[in-house]
Amino acid sequence: xxxxILSLDGQVIKEFTLTKERSTIGRKPHNDIQIDNLAVSGExxxxxxxxxxxxxxxxxxTNGTLVNxxxxxxxxxxxxxxxxxxxxxxxxxxxxxxxxxxxEFEKTMVLRAPVAGTKAETKAxxxxxxxxxxxxxxxxxxxxxxxxxxxxxxxxxxxxxxPAAAAPAATAMPGGQGTIxxxxxxxxxxxxxxxxxxxxxxxxxxxxxxxxxxxQGYFIxxxxxxxxxxxxxxxxxxxxxxxxxxxxxxxxxxxxxxxLKS
Amino acid sequence: MNLTPxxxxxxxxxTGMVRxxxxxxxxxxxxxGLAVLADGMGGYNAGEVASGIATALISSETREALARHAPxxxxxxxxxxxxxxxxxxxxxxxxxxxxxxxxxxxxYAGMGTTLVVTFLCNNQITVAHIGDSRCYRFRGDxxxxxxxxxxxxxEQIDSGLLTKxxxxxxxxxxxxxxxxxxxxxxxxxxxxxxxxxxxxxxxxSDGLNDxxxxxxxxxxxxxxxxxxPLAADQLVQMANDNGGRDNVSVVLIRVKKDFPADDGLxxxxxxxxx
Numbered sequence: 001x002x003x004x005i006l007s008l009d010g011q012v013i014k015e016f017t018l019t020k021e022r023s024t025i026g027r028k029p030h031n032d033i034q035i036d037n038l039a040v041s042g043e044x045x046x047x048x049x050x051x052x053x054x055x056x057x058x059x060x061x062t063n064g065t066l067v068n069x070x071x072x073x074x075x076x077x078x079x080x081x082x083x084x085x086x087x088x089x090x091x092x093x094x095x096x097x098x099x100x101x102x103x104e105f106e107k108t109m110v111l112r113a114p115v116a117g118t119k120a121e122t123k124a125x126x127x128x129x130x131x132x133x134x135x136x137x138x139x140x141x142x143x144x145x146x147x148x149x150x151x152x153x154x155x156x157x158x159x160x161x162x163p164a165a166a167a168p169a170a171t172a173m174p175g176g177q178g179t180i181x182x183x184x185x186x187x188x189x190x191x192x193x194x195x196x197x198x199x200x201x202x203x204x205x206x207x208x209x210x211x212x213x214x215x216q217g218y219f220i221x222x223x224x225x226x227x228x229x230x231x232x233x234x235x236x237x238x239x240x241x242x243x244x245x246x247x248x249x250x251x252x253x254x255x256x257x258x259x260l261k262s
Numbered sequence: 263m264n265l266t267p268x269x270x271x272x273x274x275x276x277t278g279m280v281r282x283x284x285x286x287x288x289x290x291x292x293x294x295g296l297a298v299l300a301d302g303m304g305g306y307n308a309g310e311v312a313s314g315i316a317t318a319l320i321s322s323e324t325r326e327a328l329a330r331h332a333p334x335x336x337x338x339x340x341x342x343x344x345x346x347x348x349x350x351x352x353x354x355x356x357x358x359x360x361x362x363x364x365x366x367x368x369x370y371a372g373m374g375t376t377l378v379v380t381f382l383c384n385n386q387i388t389v390a391h392i393g394d395s396r397c398y399r400f401r402g403d404x405x406x407x408x409x410x411x412x413x414x415x416x417e418q419i420d421s422g423l424l425t426k427x428x429x430x431x432x433x434x435x436x437x438x439x440x441x442x443x444x445x446x447x448x449x450x451x452x453x454x455x456x457x458x459x460x461x462x463x464x465x466x467s468d469g470l471n472d473x474x475x476x477x478x479x480x481x482x483x484x485x486x487x488x489x490x491p492l493a494a495d496q497l498v499q500m501a502n503d504n505g506g507r508d509n510v511s512v513v514l515i516r517v518k519k520d521f522p523a524d525d526g527l528x529x530x531x532x533x534x535x536x
Binding site for chain 1: 301303374376393394414418423424428431432433434436437438439440441444468478481482485486488489492496499500503
């Protein structure tokens with residue numbers, strides 16, 4: 001469950017857990033998060049929480065709202081964001097539950113009733129908007145039992161951390177940047193750095209091979225054509241072949257060298 | 263009518279790097295132009311059961327229906343090709359079958375599955391989907407998503423609450439608003455588009471599009487789309503290299519040449535049964 005930690009001059013004043021779908025921030029006493037200071041507007045801002053996501057919206061306050069030093073009207077809160085209202089700071093903390101593995105946490109679930117708030121109805125506060133997460137609770141125990149079983153099995157590669165995982169495969173390669181140097185033909189001497197996740201070599205319709213850049217290294221695979229690429233004098237089969245520094249590749253009548261450039 | 267001279271299909275599925283078992287299920291039949299992909303959910307092995315029922319039942323029922331009907335003919339009641347109605351009915355039967363298993367056997371309680379089905383016929387592709395399994399079209403070096411997820415995030419994007427970029431940072435991933443087998447009835451979204459020679463269609467579970475950006479999928483199809491099985495394996499590998507947090511499944515379909523329905527043959531064929 002996400003929370004906000006209210007502080008002034010580095011001193012923590014109070015912690016608020018965002019249990020409600022709409023939490024209001026302001027000077028007046030009816031606010032969920034009351035900050036009794038004249039620089040804070042009566043109804044200053046609102047935080048809308050939809051399941052695990054929270055959105056901050058400034059309600060046209062006199063002195064404005066900052067997030068991480070930038071003035072905002074509307075902001076999708078991220079873990080460790082710092083909301084500033086007057087001299088007060090509200091740190092937003094939203095960590096994935098530690099007792100569930102990332103994988104189990106991300107299990108696909110069905111949302112039966114439409115979640116209130118999805119129609120961007122940020123104005124007009126209503127009192128009771130219920131989110132109904134169907135089947136999620138029902139299968140919790142099952143999921144957790146499965147998680148325990150999975151944990152017991154254990155010998156699985158460690159998953160990479162969540163947000164970084166979506167990044168394109170491997171930018172910095174160990175051992176240097178894979179590069180192809182053409183050794184024969186009209187382009188002899190030319191170098192081709194293998195920057196992309198996939199680099200194709202050869203002539204379409206005649207013979208094409210692809211070099212895939214992966215976390216484990218560089219792999220060459222035959223794509224099309226009757227002839228297969230030859231690496232160090234040996235023709236490949238349909239399987240991907242890992243390239244080593246100074247391997248010689250022959251493809252569509254052209255000789256080239258693979259090397260790792262530091 | 264056998265569509266194998268016109269269509270090439272390749273498929274790949276993998277448990278991924280984190281999950282203990284694969285709840286995805288895929289089936290292809292290039293002869294009749296059908297591909298089915300389902301991403302199951304539910305405890306123990308119920309997810310696999312649900313996705314397995316969906317792919318098996320939809321494949322066999324479509325084969326049966328094609329023996330009785332000409333899918334390109336217009337349905338008199340709706341004006342759209344008969345394929346749409348056939349798919350709708352077959353998916354409804356799959357829904358009933360999963361729903362009933364889930365309700366009659368406690369170990370399957372609450373199971374369900376997302377679904378994407380493509381059916382190619384008469385130079386057209388009919389796409390049916392439920393949930394967040396997707397269909398993309400790769401045409402002229404451009405990749406375009408042709409299904410719209412039935413998910414909380416997609417609803418939030420549509421309503422303007424989230425941008426597509428912000429959605430990637432959401433903690434509310436994997437919440438679908440529709441699934442097969444969860445309720446007594448479900449509505450599949452079914453659309454038909456013209457297909458062109460050279461098109462590549464990609465069906466995938468969210469294990470692919472959550473782990474691999476659309477640009478990287480596009481780049482892969484542009485680079486090695488000429489070798490469909492290799493491209494399918496490469497996409498799965500990229501998802502796993504990026505963390506493989508979910509099961510990942512892909513089906514690739516290439517239109518090698520056009521495939522008009524042959525009315526004459528159909529008429530002849532059908533007359534056998536009259």
